[in-house]
Amino acid sequence: MTVEQTWHADADVLAAYVAGRLGRATAASLEAHLLACASCRAGIAPFAPSEQLAGNLAVLHSRIDAPPAPRTERFLQRLGLPERITRLLVVTPSARLAWLIAVAGAMAAAVIAADVSGSSQRATFAFLVGAPLVPLGVVTATFATRSDPAREVVIATPTPGFDLLLVRVVAVLVPAVVLTLLAALVVPGQGGEGALWLLPALGLATATLALASWIPVRAVSGVLGTAWVAAAMVSVRRAPRTDLIEHYIAFRPAGQAVMVAITLAAAAVVVLRRDAFDLIDAGRTQ
């Protein structure tokens, strides 16, 4: 394959090339020559950065020994997402099949329970109150760092904490919201009733994130989730069975508008306090 070379670069020339001291034309000639000349290629080795080379070989050995990237991750990479993002996405709980099955199972249980309980108004109400707890729980599970399988990756990643936060919030919320929306299609309810949970869910999840910049996220979501359910139960205590939804302020137009306001305000807080999330990702929340 290789044509015998009649000319060889001596060590001084190779050293000068490695150090970047050759002029353009000479460097170009030498590079063309190197492609064809094994002995000059070998002559480069003594001047090449040996520590860097040894380090890269060590990384190569560990990459060869590492299990191949999960199928979902390779798929995301083919879509053009950089590896540092895809790695985070796949270690985010929502990307795991088991996790999706669990959420889907919870939704199915809610739908079945709704069917069994007979009274359609009551079932819809139970679903509407329960549904916002799913995204809330998902966000909490993702950022309660002790149980977060992505924690080590997050700490080691060069991406700013806030970008990570956004990527991961989207990654956990989208599947949860889609699944809940699917469940909402099956739950009995008239017109748009089945979607009334969506704005409260957004409000609760973003408010949790915003408050999590001051208070541990588990405490926040525990208090907000309990308050949400308690308020629902108190407000319908005296209500007629057929008119439960109208009695919970959060499901009336005014309440929905308040949820929008809470979502926007919380999102603003999250953006303003983005530096606080670097600390959260470093594991300080616990």
Add this chain to the structure above:
Amino acid sequence: MIDLSDRSDEDLLLAIGERDRGAFDSLYHRHGPWLTVRLAHRCGDDDVVDQALQDTFMAVWSKPGAYRGSGAVPAWLWGIAVRRMIDQLRRRPSLAYRAANDGLVVSAEDEVLVGIGHGELGPALDRLSPELVMVVQATVLDGLTTREAARLLRIPAGTVKSRMARARLQLREALA
């Protein structure tokens, strides 16, 4: 670490196809150094160089059969390496491909060292404007297609072609 193996590159690739780690290490010791140096001349960022080099050898490890036997193994390796470097640079908009020995137009040391001048070619290359040098380097020396060079240099493909034509004209005039 000097590679003592006297097996040809082609033999090493065959052995790598049979998951031979020793053959992989031999190939790395043989080609890692010059690839690293050449990549470093194209981009000053160590991280990009490391990633591109690792990705190159990972590609070799996972698909040694991609080498079809046309052309020499070193040129094949460089073709992979420069494209992996492009991938890295695309993810880091703040970094750029650069001309080797940019700003260095010293031919005196070369003549002393190499003992040969390049006739009129050296000075002619040195006189090309930096944009033209980049295009010549990317396409002629690094073997990229017009489209790849365009993406690498972040300019339209038509601009690559017109700059290449201008470079050709200037070199021809200088050598006439």
